[in-house]
Every structure is written in C-alpha cells, then in structure tokens.
C-alpha cells in the first residue's frame with residue numbers, strides 16, 4: 001500500500017501547504033498556493049510519463065530531444081479542483097479537461113452530482129483526478145467509478161490534503177490508483193471536515 005500513497009516531502013510543498021492551512025491566508029494567496037502545489041504534485045506524479053525521441057534543430061546544431069508520448073486527461077472535481085486544473089494546464093497545455101460538478105450533502109456527506117461535461121469517447125492514456133481535499137473519499141470514488149466504467153485503465157489522484165479515512169477508502173476500492181498528496185492529516189471530525197485540514201477548500205478559493 002505504502003508505495004501507492006505519495007506524500008510529498010518537497011520543502012516547497014511543505015512550506016506552501018503550511019501557508020494554505022493558515023486562517024490568515026486570503027483568497028488571492030490561497031488560489032496561488034493551490035496552483036503552486038498542484039504544479040509541484042503534478043511534476044512528481046508525472047515522472048513516469050513515457051517519452052519518444054525526436055530530432056530538434058537548435059541555432060547551433062541538430063540533436064536528439066524528447067516529447068511526452070501520452071494523452072493526458074485532467075478531471076477536476078468542481079468547484080475546488082478548478083484551480084488545480086488551470087495550474088497544471090500551464091505545464092501540459094494540450095491536456096484534455098473534463099469537468100464534473102459534485103457537492104457533498106451536508107447531512108449524509110454523500111456526493112451529489114450537479115454537472116457532468118464528460119464526452120462520449122475518452123481517448124486518453126492517463127486520467128488525473130484533481131481535488132484539493134480527500135475527506136471521506138466519496139467524491140473521488142464517484143469520479144474513479146465513472147472512469148473505470150469508461151475503461152480508463154490508468155488513473156492517478158492529485159490532492160492537497162487527505163484524511164486517513166479517504167485514503168483507506170480509495171485504497172480499498174481502487175487499489176491500482178496512486179494517490180499524490182501534499183499532506184496526510186490526522187482524522188475527520190464529526191461533520192466530515194479534515195483535521196487539522198484547511199477548512200472548506202472551495203469557500204477559501206472563491207471567497208464564499
């Protein structure tokens with residue numbers, strides 16, 4: 001199990017997730033930190049992408065270079081995953097982005113779908129599910145279920161902060177999906193929030 005759960009030890013990730021948690025961090029800086037962390041985690045999570053060789057001509061000579069040889073699909077879970085997707089697009093501008101809107105029912109904590117813009121055909125080699133928070137794991141599980149039914153065989157999850165409860169659920173339901181996180185926290189509280197966490201990731205990004 002351990003090798004499927006990657007908690008970044010990069011000093012920049014440690015620094016940025018600490019500032020993200022801080023109650024004094026206002027939405028503008030919060031969004032910038034979400035974006036920076038998403039890019040850092042994506043770099044770590046994409047280290048095994050295949051490449052193919054090409055010839056490239058510089059002003060001085062021709063040499064062998066490499067290009068990424070995988071079609072990447074980004075699956076941000078609305079709302080909070082949006083900031084992660086936009087940031088990762090800076091690194092892989094040709095990635096396809098598919099939006100799925102889910103919110104958690106406050107009583108049951110079950111995800112409720114309200115928007116689904118997935119195309120009929122998913123022609124990708126790697127799906128990356130994006131959500132800052134992995135709490136009960138219910139929202140991530142819904143997306144992975146959809147992708148699995150569409151026969152997407154390679155899925156990765158990028159999240160900023162996770163609770164052990166959510167990690168255990170995804171490990172059990174989707175044992176082949178690696179989780180790339182900036183922090184793995186203590187527990188969920190009685191209303192399903194991650195402790196110490198950062199509060200509500202959507203509200204803090206979008207000042208609601």
Ligand code: PRP
Pocket residue numbers: 077078079080081102103104105109111131132133134135136137138139140166192200201202203
């Ligand atoms: C938050 C978060 C995840 C979900 C995680 O979304 O962004 O999508 O909760 O919880 P889970 O692991 O228990 O499913 P929220 O429902 O607050 O919606 P929002 O992004 O629109 O604020």
Ligand code: URA
Pocket residue numbers: 133135192193194195197198199200201202
């Ligand atoms: N969603 C959030 O935004 N924060 C949590 O702590 C749990 C779910």
